[in-house]
Amino acid sequence: MTSIVHPKILQNLPQLAHAFQSAAPFKHVLMTPFFTEDFLQRVIEAFPKPDGARMVNEFGAASSKHTVETLKDLGGVFAQWDMILQSENFIRLIEGISGIPALVADPDHIGAGTHNNLHGQSLDLHIDFNRHPKTQYHRRLNLIIYLNDPWDNSWGGALELHKDAWNRRERSQFVAYPPLANHAVMFETTEHSWHGFQAVNLPEALRHHSRKSLTVYYYTRHLDDHLIANEHSTVYVPGWIPESVQPGQTLSGEAYNELVQLMERRDHFLQGLYTKHHELMQRHRGLERMLEILRPVTSVLKALGLTKVIKKLFRLA
Numbered sequence: 587m588t589s590i591v592h593p594k595i596l597q598n599l600p601q602l603a604h605a606f607q608s609a610a611p612f613k614h615v616l617m618t619p620f621f622t623e624d625f626l627q628r629v630i631e632a633f634p635k636p637d638g639a640r641m642v643n644e645f646g647a648a649s650s651k652h653t654v655e656t657l658k659d660l661g662g663v664f665a666q667w668d669m670i671l672q673s674e675n676f677i678r679l680i681e682g683i684s685g686i687p688a689l690v691a692d693p694d695h696i697g698a699g700t701h702n703n704l705h706g707q708s709l710d711l712h713i714d715f716n717r718h719p720k721t722q723y724h725r726r727l728n729l730i731i732y733l734n735d736p737w738d739n740s741w742g743g744a745l746e747l748h749k750d751a752w753n754r755r756e757r758s759q760f761v762a763y764p765p766l767a768n769h770a771v772m773f774e775t776t777e778h779s780w781h782g783f784q785a786v787n788l789p790e791a792l793r794h795h796s797r798k799s800l801t802v803y804y805y806t807r808h809l810d811d812h813l814i815a816n817e818h819s820t821v822y823v824p825g826w827i828p829e830s831v832q833p834g835q836t837l838s839g840e841a842y843n844e845l846v847q848l849m850e851r852r853d854h855f856l857q858g859l860y861t862k863h864h865e866l867m868q869r870h871r872g873l874e875r876m877l878e879i880l881r882p883v884t885s886v887l888k889a890l891g892l893t894k895v896i897k898k899l900f901r902l903a
Contacts, residue, residue: 590625590670591679602683606772611749614773615683616763620731626768628663630733633798634700644820645858650707655699664700671802680804684772686726689804692718703743703797708785710851711751712822714775716815723805724814725775733798735767742787743797745771748780751823765797775803777815780823824852
């Protein structure tokens with residue numbers, strides 16, 4: 587199952603493992619070339635076309651990002667890739683490089699799969715959700731393989747790994763990797779693995795291109811107590827003041843438009859958070875009403891000595 591991995595990766599496992607452990611701002615490694623040339627071309631040629639109906643973000647709004655999580659349903663080379671990701675040989679390979687034992691693949695590829703970011707799409711710095719929504723396993727590792735040939739650095743879209751997204755004054759402390767074809771970046775998923783990318787900015791004549799990648803997440807069933815954080819969804823940090831806005835300078839039209847876009851993104855983000863907050867409040871009120879209904883029943887059950895039934899009722903609530 588490692589036959590699709592380029593021989594150079596297999597020949598340099600100790601060096602890749604050392605690079606992963608010693609990297610800053612957090613553990614990661616760049617691996618290139620990752621796929622054999624034949625497998626790479628098969629993936630590029632079969633990559634799914636964007637489907638506007640499926641291009642929405644996690645708040646349900648229209649997006650310029652297309653994702654397919656159901657790799658098996660795509661068939662062909664993607665069904666093969668799905669099998670490889672869950673194979674013992676491939677998992678042992680990833681464990682050997684990362685140093686993280688007992689990794690578990692996600693057969694549903696929740697949040698992962700094929701990612702296709704069109705012109706104008708960006709990704710705010712963030713840390714990822716830390717528990718699998720179905721199994722509650724601990725998320726431990728991201729693997730991203732890029733599929734873009736050609737790609738110019740001026741087109742943006744480089745993966746940025748940051749030390750601390752909340753520290754605005756030291757936000758320059760990061761490393762960046764352009765999304766070049768057959769370049770793979772693997773990094774440990776923690777409460778400090780801040781990452782994202784600036785907007786894809788393609789020349790008008792090349793906007794049929796996009797930022798394509800295969801994305802994979804691995805989990806473990808257990809995690810050392812000192813590493814366990816409260817369960818959370820993806821934590822985003824909206825963009826900061828654009829570099830085009832500088833004190834003492836007249837605000838250009840371009841800089842003004844950048845600020846407008848930034849404020850619109852922040853407003854949309856806040857609207858999404860308020861919507862989620864409202865939904866949680868409604869659920870909380872529903873649970874309170876249910877408990878009020880159950881209290882008289884529990885009094886009777888207690889009198890009858892049926893405490894096990896009471897516990898079961900509250901678990902259902």
